[in-house]
Amino acid sequence: xxxxxxxxxxxxxxxLSEDEITNYNCSNKALVSKTLFQQIINxxxxxxxxFILGLYYKEKKIYVEVAGVHDEELNxxxxxPSWIYQHLNYKDGxxxxxxxxxxxxGDKVKIKPESDFYAYMDDPIESLRNGFENYSILMSxxxxxxxxxxxxxxxxxxxxxxxxxxxxxxxxxxxxxxEPDEVPNNTSNKKPKLDDTLDETLNNLNNISxxxxxxxxxxxxxxxxxxxNSTSIPTTTNTVNDFDDFSTMLPMSxxxxxxxxxxxxxxxxxxxxx
Numbered sequence: 465x466x467x468x469x470x471x472x473x474x475x476x477x478x479x480l481s482e483d484e485i486t487n488y489n490c491s492n493k494a495l496v497s498k499t500l501f502q503q504i505i506n507x508x509x510x511x512x513x514x515f516i517l518g519l520y521y522k523e524k525k526i527y528v529e530v531a532g533v534h535d536e537e538l539n540x541x542x543x544x545p546s547w548i549y550q551h552l553n554y555k556d557g558x559x560x561x562x563x564x565x566x567x568x569x570g571d572k573v574k575i576k577p578e579s580d581f582y583a584y585m586d587d588p589i590e591s592l593r594n595g596f597e598n599y600s601i602l603m604s605x606x607x608x609x610x611x612x613x614x615x616x617x618x619x620x621x622x623x624x625x626x627x628x629x630x631x632x633x634x635x636x637x638x639x640x641x642x643e644p645d646e647v648p649n650n651t652s653n654k655k656p657k658l659d660d661t662l663d664e665t666l667n668n669l670n671n672i673s674x675x676x677x678x679x680x681x682x683x684x685x686x687x688x689x690x691x692x693n694s695t696s697i698p699t700t701t702n703t704v705n706d707f708d709d710f711s712t713m714l715p716m717s718x719x720x721x722x723x724x725x726x727x728x729x730x731x732x733x734x735x736x737x738x
Contacts, residue, residue, distance in 0.1 A: 466500045468559040469519070469542045473549050477534065488545055490611045491598035493531035495543040501533045510566045514600060514634060519544075520561040521552045527567065527601045527630045547609055567601055570631025574622040576643040582612045592640075595619075600634045 474480060474488045477495070488495075494517065496504070504515050515530040526548050534543060542560075554560070577592075585591045595610030595617060602608075607620045622643055624631040 466497070466503055466540050469500075469540050469562055470538065470557065471519075471542050471544050471549065471552075471554055471560055473546050474543055475546070477543055479535075487598065487611070488531075488543075489547065490595075490609045490616060491531075491545060492526075492528050492548070492601050492608070493545070493598065494528040495532050495534045496530055497536065497539045497541060498533045499539040500542075501530065504530060504564060507564055512566055514632075516565050516567060516601060516630075516632075518563045518565045518630075519548070519552065520563070521554055521558070524552045526551055526606070527565065527603060529600045545609075547607070551606060565630075567630040567632040568626070569636055570602065570624050570626055570633055570638070571636055572639040572641070573602055573624050573631070573633075574641040574643055576620045576622055578607075578618040578620065581615070582617060585613065596633070596638075600632060601630045602633055603630045604628060 474485045477485065480488070501515075504517075508515065517528050517530060519526050519528060528542075528544060528548065534541070552560070582588050582591045582595075591612050592610075595612050598610070599608065602621050602624045604621055604624050604626070607618055609616045609618050611617075
Protein backbone atom coordinates (compact mmCIF):
# COMPACT_ATOMS: atom_id res chain seq x y z
CA UNK A 465 0.00 0.00 0.00
CA UNK A 466 1.33 3.44 -0.98
CA UNK A 467 1.19 5.88 1.96
CA UNK A 468 3.47 8.74 0.87
CA UNK A 469 4.70 10.02 -2.48
CA UNK A 470 7.92 11.15 -4.09
CA UNK A 471 7.49 13.75 -6.83
CA UNK A 472 9.23 14.29 -10.15
CA UNK A 473 8.65 17.00 -12.78
CA UNK A 474 7.39 15.99 -16.22
CA UNK A 475 10.57 16.96 -18.04
CA UNK A 476 12.22 13.96 -16.34
CA UNK A 477 9.63 11.55 -17.70
CA UNK A 478 11.54 9.12 -19.94
CA UNK A 479 9.02 8.68 -22.76
CA LEU A 480 6.92 11.85 -23.05
CA SER A 481 7.42 14.06 -26.10
CA GLU A 482 8.09 17.80 -25.78
CA ASP A 483 4.52 18.62 -26.80
CA GLU A 484 3.14 16.20 -24.20
CA ILE A 485 5.37 17.69 -21.51
CA THR A 486 4.18 21.19 -22.45
CA ASN A 487 0.52 20.15 -22.25
CA TYR A 488 0.97 18.39 -18.92
CA ASN A 489 2.87 21.36 -17.49
CA CYS A 490 -0.08 23.63 -18.35
CA SER A 491 -2.55 21.52 -16.38
CA ASN A 492 -3.24 20.11 -12.93
CA LYS A 493 -2.81 16.51 -14.11
CA ALA A 494 -0.56 13.90 -12.54
CA LEU A 495 0.71 10.44 -13.51
CA VAL A 496 1.00 7.75 -10.83
CA SER A 497 2.17 4.15 -10.66
CA LYS A 498 -0.14 1.28 -11.60
CA THR A 499 -0.09 0.15 -7.99
CA LEU A 500 -1.25 3.50 -6.66
CA PHE A 501 -3.81 3.87 -9.43
CA GLN A 502 -5.42 0.57 -8.47
CA GLN A 503 -5.35 1.64 -4.83
CA ILE A 504 -7.15 4.87 -5.74
CA ILE A 505 -9.82 2.99 -7.66
CA ASN A 506 -10.40 0.62 -4.74
CA UNK A 507 -10.72 3.53 -2.29
CA UNK A 508 -13.09 5.57 -4.43
CA UNK A 509 -16.25 6.20 -2.37
CA UNK A 510 -17.88 8.83 -4.56
CA UNK A 511 -19.57 8.46 -7.93
CA UNK A 512 -16.88 10.68 -9.32
CA UNK A 513 -15.35 9.88 -12.67
CA UNK A 514 -12.30 11.91 -11.68
CA PHE A 515 -9.61 10.87 -9.24
CA ILE A 516 -8.44 13.89 -7.23
CA LEU A 517 -5.53 13.84 -4.80
CA GLY A 518 -4.70 16.53 -2.29
CA LEU A 519 -0.92 16.84 -2.00
CA TYR A 520 0.45 18.09 1.32
CA TYR A 521 4.08 19.11 1.68
CA LYS A 522 5.20 20.94 4.81
CA GLU A 523 2.77 23.88 5.04
CA LYS A 524 1.76 23.86 1.37
CA LYS A 525 -1.09 22.04 -0.33
CA ILE A 526 -2.34 21.64 -3.89
CA TYR A 527 -4.77 19.39 -5.75
CA VAL A 528 -4.10 17.23 -8.79
CA GLU A 529 -6.20 15.08 -11.07
CA VAL A 530 -4.83 11.60 -11.71
CA ALA A 531 -4.75 11.44 -15.52
CA GLY A 532 -2.98 8.12 -16.03
CA VAL A 533 -0.14 5.85 -15.04
CA HIS A 534 3.60 5.65 -15.67
CA ASP A 535 5.81 2.59 -16.06
CA GLU A 536 8.52 3.50 -13.57
CA GLU A 537 9.44 0.93 -10.92
CA LEU A 538 8.82 3.19 -7.93
CA ASN A 539 5.27 2.66 -6.73
CA UNK A 540 5.21 5.92 -4.80
CA UNK A 541 6.50 8.09 -7.67
CA UNK A 542 4.18 10.78 -9.00
CA UNK A 543 4.85 13.02 -12.01
CA UNK A 544 3.51 16.55 -11.53
CA PRO A 545 3.61 19.83 -13.52
CA SER A 546 6.52 22.18 -12.93
CA TRP A 547 4.27 24.93 -11.56
CA ILE A 548 3.03 22.55 -8.81
CA TYR A 549 6.60 21.51 -8.10
CA GLN A 550 7.45 25.19 -7.58
CA HIS A 551 4.23 25.98 -5.69
CA LEU A 552 5.09 23.35 -3.11
CA ASN A 553 8.75 24.44 -2.97
CA TYR A 554 9.43 20.75 -3.23
CA LYS A 555 12.90 19.41 -2.47
CA ASP A 556 13.94 16.35 -4.48
CA GLY A 557 13.71 13.13 -2.50
CA UNK A 558 11.33 14.45 0.15
CA UNK A 559 8.05 12.68 0.82
CA UNK A 560 4.61 14.16 0.12
CA UNK A 561 1.48 13.19 1.99
CA UNK A 562 -1.66 12.73 -0.07
CA UNK A 563 -5.36 12.29 0.46
CA UNK A 564 -8.07 11.26 -1.95
CA UNK A 565 -10.65 14.04 -2.01
CA UNK A 566 -13.84 15.19 -3.73
CA UNK A 567 -13.93 18.98 -4.30
CA UNK A 568 -17.27 20.70 -4.69
CA UNK A 569 -18.46 22.31 -7.90
CA GLY A 570 -17.42 25.94 -8.38
CA ASP A 571 -19.22 28.26 -10.80
CA LYS A 572 -17.32 31.52 -10.31
CA VAL A 573 -13.70 32.63 -10.30
CA LYS A 574 -11.75 35.90 -10.31
CA ILE A 575 -8.51 35.85 -12.28
CA LYS A 576 -5.68 38.18 -13.26
CA PRO A 577 -3.70 37.29 -16.41
CA GLU A 578 -0.06 38.41 -16.27
CA SER A 579 -0.23 39.49 -19.92
CA ASP A 580 -2.97 40.70 -22.26
CA PHE A 581 -1.62 39.33 -25.54
CA TYR A 582 -4.67 37.05 -25.82
CA ALA A 583 -6.85 40.19 -26.07
CA TYR A 584 -5.42 40.97 -29.52
CA MET A 585 -6.49 37.64 -31.01
CA ASP A 586 -9.47 37.26 -33.33
CA ASP A 587 -11.48 35.55 -30.59
CA PRO A 588 -9.92 36.39 -27.20
CA ILE A 589 -12.72 34.87 -25.13
CA GLU A 590 -12.55 31.54 -26.94
CA SER A 591 -8.75 31.59 -26.67
CA LEU A 592 -8.94 32.18 -22.92
CA ARG A 593 -11.61 29.54 -22.48
CA ASN A 594 -9.56 26.94 -24.32
CA GLY A 595 -6.63 27.61 -22.02
CA PHE A 596 -8.58 26.31 -19.02
CA GLU A 597 -9.60 23.03 -20.63
CA ASN A 598 -6.59 21.23 -19.13
CA TYR A 599 -7.75 22.11 -15.62
CA SER A 600 -10.36 20.43 -13.47
CA ILE A 601 -9.57 21.98 -10.07
CA LEU A 602 -8.93 25.64 -9.22
CA MET A 603 -7.67 27.04 -5.94
CA SER A 604 -7.40 30.63 -4.71
CA UNK A 605 -4.00 32.32 -4.44
CA UNK A 606 -2.31 30.14 -7.02
CA UNK A 607 -0.75 31.11 -10.34
CA UNK A 608 -1.32 28.60 -13.10
CA UNK A 609 0.02 28.45 -16.66
CA UNK A 610 -2.45 28.01 -19.51
CA UNK A 611 -1.77 27.60 -23.22
CA UNK A 612 -3.15 30.24 -25.59
CA UNK A 613 -2.54 29.22 -29.20
CA UNK A 614 0.63 27.44 -28.13
CA UNK A 615 1.88 30.38 -26.00
CA UNK A 616 2.04 30.06 -22.22
CA UNK A 617 0.06 32.62 -20.24
CA UNK A 618 0.37 32.76 -16.45
CA UNK A 619 -2.94 33.46 -14.76
CA UNK A 620 -3.33 34.23 -11.08
CA UNK A 621 -6.41 32.74 -9.46
CA UNK A 622 -7.42 35.61 -7.18
CA UNK A 623 -10.50 33.93 -5.73
CA UNK A 624 -12.54 30.81 -6.45
CA UNK A 625 -15.16 31.82 -3.85
CA UNK A 626 -14.77 28.58 -1.91
CA UNK A 627 -13.17 29.94 1.29
CA UNK A 628 -9.71 28.41 0.82
CA UNK A 629 -11.14 25.16 -0.50
CA UNK A 630 -10.61 23.78 -4.04
CA UNK A 631 -13.35 24.11 -6.63
CA UNK A 632 -14.21 21.59 -9.32
CA UNK A 633 -14.83 23.26 -12.70
CA UNK A 634 -15.35 20.04 -14.65
CA UNK A 635 -18.53 19.92 -16.69
CA UNK A 636 -19.97 23.28 -15.62
CA UNK A 637 -20.31 26.79 -16.98
CA UNK A 638 -18.02 29.15 -15.16
CA UNK A 639 -18.47 32.86 -14.52
CA UNK A 640 -15.08 34.51 -14.89
CA UNK A 641 -14.18 37.96 -13.59
CA UNK A 642 -10.96 39.58 -14.81
CA GLU A 643 -9.36 41.83 -12.20
CA PRO A 644 -8.22 45.19 -13.58
CA ASP A 645 -4.63 46.41 -13.55
CA GLU A 646 -3.49 48.54 -10.65
CA VAL A 647 -3.01 52.25 -11.34
CA PRO A 648 0.05 53.94 -9.73
CA ASN A 649 -0.84 56.65 -7.21
CA ASN A 650 1.98 59.01 -8.19
CA THR A 651 0.97 59.60 -11.81
CA SER A 652 0.45 63.19 -12.93
CA ASN A 653 -1.69 64.78 -15.64
CA LYS A 654 0.07 68.15 -15.36
CA LYS A 655 1.01 69.65 -18.73
CA PRO A 656 4.35 71.44 -19.21
CA LYS A 657 4.20 75.22 -18.96
CA LEU A 658 4.91 77.27 -22.08
CA ASP A 659 7.90 79.00 -20.42
CA ASP A 660 9.38 75.68 -19.36
CA THR A 661 8.99 74.28 -22.85
CA LEU A 662 10.63 77.39 -24.37
CA ASP A 663 13.56 77.18 -21.91
CA GLU A 664 14.07 73.54 -22.79
CA THR A 665 14.06 74.33 -26.52
CA LEU A 666 16.62 77.15 -26.09
CA ASN A 667 18.74 74.92 -23.93
CA ASN A 668 18.81 72.25 -26.63
CA LEU A 669 19.77 74.84 -29.26
CA ASN A 670 22.59 76.16 -27.07
CA ASN A 671 23.89 72.65 -26.51
CA ILE A 672 24.01 72.10 -30.27
CA SER A 673 25.93 75.38 -30.90
CA UNK A 674 28.31 74.71 -28.02
CA UNK A 675 27.08 77.71 -25.97
CA UNK A 676 26.62 77.13 -22.23
CA UNK A 677 23.15 77.79 -20.80
CA UNK A 678 22.92 78.40 -17.07
CA UNK A 679 19.15 78.88 -16.90
CA UNK A 680 17.14 76.40 -14.83
CA UNK A 681 14.78 74.27 -16.86
CA UNK A 682 11.84 72.48 -15.27
CA UNK A 683 9.80 70.22 -17.48
CA UNK A 684 6.93 68.06 -16.33
CA UNK A 685 6.00 65.16 -18.59
CA UNK A 686 2.37 64.70 -19.41
CA UNK A 687 1.28 61.26 -18.25
CA UNK A 688 -2.05 59.89 -19.32
CA UNK A 689 -3.58 57.68 -16.68
CA UNK A 690 -6.13 55.08 -17.58
CA UNK A 691 -8.07 52.82 -15.29
CA UNK A 692 -9.45 49.47 -16.38
CA ASN A 693 -12.67 48.42 -14.75
CA SER A 694 -13.23 44.89 -13.54
CA THR A 695 -14.62 42.68 -16.26
CA SER A 696 -17.29 40.16 -15.45
CA ILE A 697 -17.91 37.46 -18.03
CA PRO A 698 -21.24 35.88 -17.11
CA THR A 699 -22.48 32.78 -18.83
CA THR A 700 -25.70 30.85 -18.73
CA THR A 701 -25.44 28.16 -16.07
CA ASN A 702 -26.87 24.74 -16.80
CA THR A 703 -27.93 22.38 -14.03
CA VAL A 704 -25.48 19.51 -13.86
CA ASN A 705 -24.61 16.84 -11.40
CA ASP A 706 -21.22 16.89 -9.74
CA PHE A 707 -18.61 15.14 -11.85
CA ASP A 708 -21.06 14.21 -14.61
CA ASP A 709 -18.69 15.04 -17.42
CA PHE A 710 -15.09 14.05 -18.10
CA SER A 711 -14.43 17.11 -20.26
CA THR A 712 -13.49 20.43 -18.68
CA MET A 713 -15.56 23.35 -19.88
CA LEU A 714 -15.14 27.06 -19.35
CA PRO A 715 -17.80 28.28 -21.77
CA MET A 716 -17.28 31.99 -22.10
CA SER A 717 -18.99 33.02 -25.31
CA UNK A 718 -17.19 34.40 -28.32
CA UNK A 719 -17.38 38.04 -29.33
CA UNK A 720 -19.90 39.25 -31.89
CA UNK A 721 -17.65 39.37 -34.93
CA UNK A 722 -20.33 40.86 -37.21
CA UNK A 723 -20.14 44.33 -35.67
CA UNK A 724 -16.55 45.46 -36.26
CA UNK A 725 -14.00 43.24 -37.93
CA UNK A 726 -11.30 45.92 -37.68
CA UNK A 727 -11.22 45.91 -33.90
CA UNK A 728 -7.63 45.39 -32.73
CA UNK A 729 -8.06 44.66 -29.03
CA UNK A 730 -10.73 43.21 -26.76
CA UNK A 731 -11.15 45.87 -24.04
CA UNK A 732 -12.90 43.51 -21.65
CA UNK A 733 -15.98 45.58 -20.82
CA UNK A 734 -19.17 46.64 -22.52
CA UNK A 735 -19.55 43.58 -24.75
CA UNK A 736 -22.52 41.30 -24.78
CA UNK A 737 -21.11 37.78 -24.50
CA UNK A 738 -23.78 35.30 -25.49
